[in-house]
Amino acid sequence: MRQEVVCFVLGILIGSLFLVSAYPTGNNVQYAIPVVQRINNTVPVYYMGSDVSKYFTGAIKMNPSLSIKTPHILVVESSHVKNSSQLRELVRKEILSGIPVIVIGSPKVINGTFRGQFFAELVAGHGPDGKPITQATVYGYMTYPSNGILVSKEFISIDAEPKAIEQAYSWAVKNLKPSAGTFELKAEPLSSGAYWSYRSQLDFTSGDDWKPYGRLNIRTLHYQLMNDGSSQYDWYNVHVRQQSVPGKELWNSEWRTSDMYTWIDADYYNPKGFLSDYAPTTTSGTTTVGVSIGVSVGVKEAQVSVFQSWSYTIPDVRVYDESDYSQELAKWRHDIAEDKAVGSNTYQIEPGATLRFPQEDYGAKVWREHYGVVYAKPPNWWEPWWDWHYSEENWVEFRISMG
Template sequence: MRGKVVWFILGVLVGSLFVVSAYPTNSSVHYSVPVVRKINNTVPVYYIGDNILEYFVKTIRVNPAQNVGIPHVLVVDGSYVKNNPQLRKLVKKELLSGIPVIVIGNPRVINGTFKGQFFAELVAGRGPEGKPIKRATVYGYVTYPSNGILVGREFVSIDSVPEAIKEAYSWAVRNLKPNAGTFKLGVEPLPSGAYWSYKSQLDFTTGDNWKPYGRLNVRTIYYRLMNDNSSKYDWYDVHVKQQSVPGKELGLSDWRTAEMHTWIDADYYNPDGFLSAYEPTTTSGTTTVGVSIGISAGEDGAQVSASQSWSYTIPDVRVYDKSDYSQELAKWVHGIAPDKAVGMTAYQIEPGATLRFPQWEDGAKVWREHYGVIYARPPSWWEPGWCWHYTDEYWVEFRISMG
């Protein structure tokens, strides 16, 4: 009798398993293949490549002989275009007419499009668990005329491909000019006297790549000194805008911002790179710090005087100046109180530097930039010692060139 009962129970269990497998519930979602949720793009997306269709609801394949004209976004598979001169020529035409171009994969297809072009390439980094970061997943680029010259703005993401493309598309739409696709570089009256002219902006995000610790965002702005009356040198101002959004602010975890690391190395690639000025220096007990950078006539080969100034708040923050003129290095560590509001919410720092390069060295105006964050979290109630936990520094580095 006992044997029959056992066999009956086994039969019921096997039957239950069959029913569960025959009629899958939410518990079976782990075995399904994830589906990419397409972007319902309101702006037309033209594309070059074979793997773009899955990301957008509305797309149009580019005909190299076609003159689109209307404002749109071009999405390019970098590996598809790399060895095709006709398609590379098309990408160049789109860029020069003000169309935002998003490149998946190889970013070099947009480098060298025009003389003096700004280009920031992600060259190194390290994320959570020591994961190396060697390249970005998606690049975006847009150009437009300003004060009679062509300037650019670049977007870089290391997020996973579907999310990075979504971020790049949103960035492209925000930067799409009404006359994109039709404008031509005209002659505009230039200001007289020395002035700092906007050159470009680097927009970078880690997206969700560093979850649950937080997100690093960069919106650094670059300027070139115009009418400097010098036949020997060119000067550039770097206005860093580096933001940490910790996991606590994102609702992902209790990780907070503990430190933000930044450096600009003028002679990393070019031994003639020169650090003319930088700020801020070390602070203690202040709530606001001022930054004033630029050049003065008679110093460092300058024939004119020109400066830029701004300030940013440092509540419960101490700035440590690690710079070294003998190394042509501007370097800062911002120590942030993780138990205060500044560590638990989004916080932005804005140090800056002025760099000088020989004018006659074509293509040699290049330097390296570093952006990093250290996160901290308080111990859980059951942990002995009641000690805070700190991560290693998570960071990225860019090779910045000015054509």
């Protein structure tokens, strides 16, 4: 017995020595360094702050004394420019000339660029497994003139670098105007009659940050009522475009879309914010829902009647209207049949709301938008008596302002 124990101990010691000798030590240790696949940027990229050459095959440090008139993209490290009035002014000029600006860090360096500017900032969120979301990874921002006003597009991603940088670059290239760098805003007469004028688009993606559950994408449109005949108020329409791409579609995981949550809170920041209209309301047993939002003359201080209308499909989906006029809150829950095709595949919802704010108070035309998704997966084969598994709501919230 004693001999067997001795042999056993010797075997362990010999094995340990073998493992130690086989493992590199000292200067022979080589750690695997992840290789970042750089973006082959066909559009010139300039940068301010940390060198972004690790992300792009070609990147040029911005010279503040130069005025670049050809289309390009500017990548800005916010901490580098926030305390420099010269650099902030350069960022402002780039935006006003139509150049897409990608900001790494706080987006406040692009806020206040011009009067009446659309600006969205991610202010809160909740990811899988209780992960708090307090800030975005990158912001992309661009403007261009339309009908005598500046309209804007903004991109936000919470994905990790370098993926978020790649997403922002791709967004910038897709939205880059051929005449970027030479834009001049010229005063033009507005079209006659009251109409809803496009002002901005908010693009957001959770990227791969919520893997294996799914991905949340947003492309919400914002409009302003022009020629409204009112000297007291301004009205804005919010046309939500909220898309869920479930994990089953993306990564062949078992997670499907179960619920989608949306709310627009008109008075979250400003007690004078007013919910004028919203749609849809609760549905049951329908496959398509219509949305018509706007203002009617004589109702809620409106001087004109003008609406926007659209529709979207709700196959195996039930819409629950959870809005409350007393709280100036438009709110919906889309209950999606996770065991049907609509749960396993990409699905988009498009509710909307009309908001009213005092006309003279530019700094207070601000509201909150919330977008969320709950995912579900069926029980495993060895637990057929169990119910489906559900995630917590994964969500993001934005502070939206119009100058």
